[in-house]
Amino acid sequence: GNSVTQMEGPVTLSEEAFLTINCTYTATGYPSLFWYVQYPGEGLQLLLKATKADDKGSNKGFEATYRKETTSFHLEKGSVQVSDSAVYFCALSEAGGTSYGKLTFGQGTILTVHP
Amino acid sequence: GAGVSQSPSNKVTEKGKDVELRCDPISGHTALYWYRQSLGQGLEFLIYFQGNSAPDKSGLPSDRFSAERTGGSVSTLTIQRTQQEDSAVYLCASSRGQSSEKLFFGSGTQLSVL
Numbered sequence: 666g667n668s669v670t671q672m673e674g675p676v677t678l679s680e681e682a683f684l685t686i687n688c689t690y691t692a693t694g695y696p697s698l699f700w701y702v703q704y705p706g707e708g709l710q711l712l713l714k715a716t717k718a719d720d721k722g723s724n725k726g727f728e729a730t731y732r733k734e735t736t737s738f739h740l741e742k743g744s745v746q747v748s749d750s751a752v753y754f755c756a757l758s759e760a761g762g763t764s765y766g767k768l769t770f771g772q773g774t775i776l777t778v779h780p
Numbered sequence: 781g782a783g784v785s786q787s788p789s790n791k792v793t794e795k796g797k798d799v800e801l802r803c804d805p806i807s808g809h810t811a812l813y814w815y816r817q818s819l820g821q822g823l824e825f826l827i828y829f830q831g832n833s834a835p836d837k838s839g840l841p842s843d844r845f846s847a848e849r850t851g852g853s854v855s856t857l858t859i860q861r862t863q864q865e866d867s868a869v870y871l872c873a874s875s876r877g878q879s880s881e882k883l884f885f886g887s888g889t890q891l892s893v894l
Binding site for chain 1: 783784811813815822823824825828830835836871873875878879880881882883884885886887888
């Protein structure tokens, strides 16, 4: 079956530091890949996505590149802010599935950014 | 409404009781999903609706769990004879359709089974 593995947290950084959260996946075919974010007290929201190999998703200064050869989709940001403190989830949608919304999620990584 | 609404936000129940969790999706969204978020298992898919039909119920953990959707809108997730291992946050999400990759999540219902 499909699976997603994220680097274990929590991750604690100072403001303006560089962020990387690793994500690797196991799936058949060519899944779509996503990063979702859950800010304190809010629901999960889509941060970025990529639907095919070598695609780069980007949003709010975050980037992730779909690497088929390494089955990875690492999240990066060059300079984090306190407001980026949240839980980040990597997820995939199986290729050829009946619904793109049926997602397999990683365990989540808690990010805390200090001033 | 402006977003996906779930009620109640918190539910405490005794083992063996039945509970109903409600989800109001974004108006016009035809696809609706239930997920469960627990400490041990992370975020797990439960069931998916397209309109009032449920083409995929593969994530429902046991026959104590059921869900329905009426009028292509509101959905109810029912857990019968609750067990302590059912304690989790139950999340609902909706999207424009089954081919849409962008899900909009509600804030969830925190279920605690004592």
